[in-house]
Amino acid sequence: MTLIRKRKRIFRFQKKLNRSLPVSILLFMILALFGAFMAIPLIYAFNNAFKPLDELFIFPPKFFVRNPTFDNFFDLVAVMGDSWVPLSRYFANTFIITVIGTAGHVLLASMAAYPLAKYRFPGSRAIFSMVVLSLMFSPHVTAIPNYMVMSLLGWINTHASIIIPSMAFPLGLFLMKQFMEQLPDAMLEAAKMDGASEYRIFWSVVMPNVKPAWLTLLILQFPVLWGTNGGDFIYSEQLKPLNYALEQITLGGIARAGVGAAVALILMVVPITLFIISQSNVIQTMSSSGMKD
Structure with a gap:
């Protein structure tokens, strides 16, 4: 009888959570309104990239472009063509820093x-307490010790001075540990009984089941490395991102x-594209990752 009463209470609770159609429509309209509001800066930056100079400085400013042109991008290519370091070199440096740094951070x-x-x-x-404690410190606080360590290792003016510190981002370790703790121990024990080694369990069992976590790390770390300018660690022009x-x-x-507007669009497009692709995978994986012992 007690079990039947509990089920009836759960059923009544679920019934209360069911929304009517007008309420669902209202919530959808509110969310759509907030979504459109958040998209305004992105749409404005996109339109600015295709505005000629006279539209960029018109007053009052116009939100949408009237006479779209690719002159801003042509001017960008022309300016970079006059540089003694080719544009492809800067792209290659950014690609190396971003890909190796992000992949290394997720793996480590x-x-x-x-x-x-x-x-x-x-x-x-004690180790995990130190990781949690390190989350309290701003990157500006650790900038000088970080520079001293890179200098002692001889990594100043190399890509390693940007890549290696990014791999030790403490939030990534904290997030991955919290996700892995939710994995049932019975699943890992079953893999061990089947003869799987620790490395096989890690790659074939643990990593696929914590996909939301490392996709989240990908979303968080990629824009940081993509937008880096080398800071105080890289001085050589040929190594600059x-x-x-x-x-x-x-x-x-x-x-x-106009060139600046084109630059803003280029720097914005890649992280946003990655976020859109990864977000769909995160939502899809989250919906099927509620595992319990």
Whole structure:
């Protein structure tokens, strides 16, 4: 009788959660309104990239472009063509930093989180406490120690000075550990009984089931590395990333306003595209990852 009463209570609770059609339509309209509001800056930046100079400086400013043109992108190519370092070199530097840094961060965070989440060994709690404590510090606080370490290792003015610190992003380790703790131990024990090694369990069982976590890390880390300009670590012009070169172009004054709008669109398109692709996978995987012991 007690079990029947509990089921009746659950049924009544689920019934209360069911929304009527007018309420669902109202919620959809509210969410659509907020979505459109959030998309305004992106649409404005897209239109600015195709505006001629006279439309960029018109007052009051117009939201949508009237006479679209590709002159801003042609001017960007012409400006970069006059540089003694080709545009392809900047693209290659950014590609190397972003891909290696993001992949290394996901891999390192996952491999470090697995033993912390599924095994108890001396010092495991202390290590995780240090990871959580490191989340409190801003990157500006650790900038000087980070520079000193890179200098002692001889990595200043190399891509390693940007890639290696990005792999040790503490939020990635924290997020991966929290996700891996939700995996049922029975699933891992079954894999061990089938003769799977720890490496096989990690790659074939753990990583596919924590796909939302490492896709989230991908979304978080990729834009950071894509938008880096080398900071105080890279001095050689041939090693500078794309963002640095485009920032120098936009410093040309009013005459470079159109080129600056094209630069803003280029820097914005790649992270947004990656986010849209990864977001669909995250939502799809999240809906089927509610595993319990």
